[in-house]
Amino acid sequence: xxxxxxxxxxxxxxxxxxxxxxxxxxxxxxxxxxxxxxxxxxxxxxxxxxxxxxxxxxxxxxxxxxxxxxxxxxxxxxxxxxxxxxxxxxxxxxxxxxxxxxxxxxxxxxxxxxxxxxxxxxxx
Amino acid sequence: xxxxxxxxxxxxxxxxxxxxxxxxxxxxxxxxxxxxxxxxxxxxxxxxxxxxxxxxxxxxxxxxxxxxxxxxxxxxxxxxxxxxxxxxxxxxxxxxxxxxxxxxxxxxxxxxxxxxxxxxxxxxxxxxxxxxxxxxxxxxxxxxxxxxxxxxxxxxxxxxxxxxxxxxxxxxxxxxxxxxxxxxxxxxxxxxxxxxxxxxxxxxxxxxxxxxxxxxxxxxxxxxxxxxxxxxxxxxxxxxxxxxxxxxxxxxxxxxxxxxxxxxxxxxxxxxxxxxxxxxxxxxxxxxxxxxxxxxxxxxxxxxxxxxxxxxxxxxxxxxxxxxxxxxxxxxxxxxxxxxxxxxxxxxxxxxxxxxxxxxxxxxxxxxxxxxxxxxxxxxxxxxxxxxxx
Numbered sequence: 001x002x003x004x005x006x007x008x009x010x011x012x013x014x015x016x017x018x019x020x021x022x023x024x025x026x027x028x029x030x031x032x033x034x035x036x037x038x039x040x041x042x043x044x045x046x047x048x049x050x051x052x053x054x055x056x057x058x059x060x061x062x063x064x065x066x067x068x069x070x071x072x073x074x075x076x077x078x079x080x081x082x083x084x085x086x087x088x089x090x091x092x093x094x095x096x097x098x099x100x101x102x103x104x105x106x107x108x109x110x111x112x113x114x115x116x117x118x119x120x121x122x123x124x
Numbered sequence: 125x126x127x128x129x130x131x132x133x134x135x136x137x138x139x140x141x142x143x144x145x146x147x148x149x150x151x152x153x154x155x156x157x158x159x160x161x162x163x164x165x166x167x168x169x170x171x172x173x174x175x176x177x178x179x180x181x182x183x184x185x186x187x188x189x190x191x192x193x194x195x196x197x198x199x200x201x202x203x204x205x206x207x208x209x210x211x212x213x214x215x216x217x218x219x220x221x222x223x224x225x226x227x228x229x230x231x232x233x234x235x236x237x238x239x240x241x242x243x244x245x246x247x248x249x250x251x252x253x254x255x256x257x258x259x260x261x262x263x264x265x266x267x268x269x270x271x272x273x274x275x276x277x278x279x280x281x282x283x284x285x286x287x288x289x290x291x292x293x294x295x296x297x298x299x300x301x302x303x304x305x306x307x308x309x310x311x312x313x314x315x316x317x318x319x320x321x322x323x324x325x326x327x328x329x330x331x332x333x334x335x336x337x338x339x340x341x342x343x344x345x346x347x348x349x350x351x352x353x354x355x356x357x358x359x360x361x362x363x364x365x366x367x368x369x370x371x372x373x374x375x376x377x378x379x380x381x382x383x384x385x386x387x388x389x390x391x392x393x394x395x396x397x398x399x400x401x402x403x404x405x406x407x408x409x410x411x412x413x414x415x416x417x418x419x420x421x422x423x424x425x426x427x428x429x430x431x432x433x434x435x436x437x438x439x440x441x442x443x444x445x446x447x448x449x450x451x452x453x454x455x456x457x458x459x460x461x462x463x464x465x466x467x468x469x470x471x472x473x474x475x476x477x478x479x480x481x482x483x484x485x486x487x488x489x490x491x492x493x494x495x496x497x498x499x500x501x502x503x504x505x506x507x508x509x510x511x512x513x514x
Contacts, residue, residue: 032467054506
């Protein structure tokens, strides 16, 4: 059902937790549909220095969250913005079709976190 | 890695004595029971012996037992053929919100075809309240179909009162007994059941075979058209090896029913109590006492069922869940929603159904591993704040 990469990221998720100081926070999904992804980023010189996630959901939801944190750590905000739910799924060697919509929102959470960071920066 | 199978409500292994009984009917006693020659007669004898074994388990006359391909077919045949065969009784049928899809979807199919359907709610333990059946029943109600025990939450329905209400209104009563057949005593005559569906592979028999009990005098018909098999109630050459296995499994189930039920009730209680003691924010589901022996069902807050199942699977522990991700849809199981659980709690459901081969050690191992799994998933969950919230 799931690729080895999905199972690896599900069983050994990378970057789980909260940041001491988050520069941007993004959260998507809701408990009714069974998936919530919460991503926090720390940005310095336009680069995502650190990133953490917390996810409520199935294996696909956890694996895509873990994968997206690994993909953007150390990347510029522009590079991170180009990552889509599709590229995250591809990086995991694909997801079962039924999971593509409901549990593949990690890039959306990341983009929200970036938006939040930019909004906070512009206010400062 | 040691395998711990705790998904016996999904299916069971074929008992070795059952399998041994089936073997001759594949390549040696392979006759068609409709044939007049020796091989045909031998198959016929095996068929009728199985029918007697099944009838004995539920207090039926063998002539009231009809073999099918399984529980789903039996449900379809009971509901569809009864409604089509009794147009004068009316076009209304009543079912419950926690039925297996084999019943629920069949009722919905009839509704789409012009029949009237009422789906009764259940209480928080999964029981149909007699008052709600009384309120729903009409002069044109032809059939009431309510399951004996629920496959997800294990609740056994007190059927007698519901049957009496149906009969007082002139309606027939069908029950899907797939989860209780061979596990708890069922006497169709004393309860007054008109039709009952059962499946072989839930009681250590082979897959692909089940039966429908139809009380003498109840007018039904065949879903399949062709030959005169099963007293013209089911066309198609009989699955003799499967039927022999089913009969053997039924006899075995009857001989060990009370001992096994006592064992599984004890083991199940230990598992359920152990889970509730060691894992906070856990909600047991279903009726606590009157339930399928060895069936344990709970919901863990802040985590999702599929994640729990895959983590358990990595330890060799096999279970199931009613979360959306395991139901193949976007909603969690209709049963968990029907007992009033909100979506976010229903998503965290876990069902552990014990069987004859499960041991105390199996329960101990699950009780050791499960708290760690739930703890780890909660650490990862944005809904969980370390135990502060309820």
